[in-house]
């Protein structure tokens with residue numbers, strides 16, 4: 001596994017402290033989305049379907065760092081949109097590192113070469129470059145030719161400067177196990193330190209609705225991939241072994257969305273990184289006033305097919321802290337790719353999906369317009 005020792009120790013200590021304090025729910029990774037605007041329009045993305053006024057909104061530096069302090073999670077994943085479009089991003093990253101939190105800066109890498117000089121290598125900083133496969137797979141996934149080559153060029157340049165570089169890879173139902181395995185084989189020679197892999201979430205606003213995986217297909221796909229890489233041991237994943245074992249159908253986990261709380265330009269997003277079903281003004285309000293039991297696979301139709309790391313990695317980390325021997329054996333032996341899978345969560349009792357995107361956009365626009373006269377009155 002590609003999680004550095006310092007991070008394992010600091011995150012492990014944090015989790016043990018939370019457990020000793022008797023906290024039932026606590027954050028592990030803050031998902032910070034300081035903007036929705038992107039310079040790509042990927043077929044499987046459900047994050048950028050907003051009017052320009054919203055896409056032009058930015059989370060200011062002070063608000064971003066306040067979110068980090070409010071939340072207290074030991075890891076911050078900066079996503080978007082494309083974070084490198086945010087002018088204050090270098091200061092945001094610097095502020096998070098100064099707080100001794102681990103920063104994963106997710107980027108499609110199109111602007112990375114231009115911006116590398118604004119960042120410094122640090123044990124607390126990782127570039128997380130979006131790569132969904134080899135040249136043909138990735139360029140198809142992001143709907144633009146030439147993106148793979150630019151990402152690889154940026155990865156090599158960042159490595160030459162001494163940065164830690166991971167890739168984040170999303171898989172869909174048209175992913176070919178043989179080809180994904182071959183792609184993973186190319187990453188270490190390229191200098192990539194770690195792989196974060198996840199099945200795509202079926203965003204209701206994504207342009208391509210045909211290629212999302214259901215849970216059974218997800219487990220079969222991951223078994224087929226891991227099998228081709230010595231049960232996954234050939235590759236350096238930046239994820240817990242138990243989460244990967246869950247993807248291979250061997251762990252019966254329930255979603256813990258509070259483990260990856262999400263702060264966007266709208267506020268604290270309920271309930272998770274993938275679903276925007278309302279917003280809280282403060283982190284405390286998010287944690288205390290969200291009806292968490294209303295979400296998760298088996299509880300809500302929109303969660304039925306989800307096995308995404310933002311919902312289940314925190315569950316796996318908690319399990320690893322509670323059962324370290326099981327986690328160590330899985331890391332040593334790799335993920336099991338044969339034999340029966342754990343039973344699937346029944347869906348009969350789930351509540352039906354609610355569709356609230358249009359209403360939320362209207363509300364956000366109304367708030368933005370409502371704020372204008374106040375700013376003018378205050379002389380700003």
Ligand code: SF4
Pocket residue numbers: 255256257271272273274275295296297302303306307308310311312
């Ligand atoms: S299962 Fe969890 S992470 Fe997945 S969409 Fe539902 S609440 Fe979000």
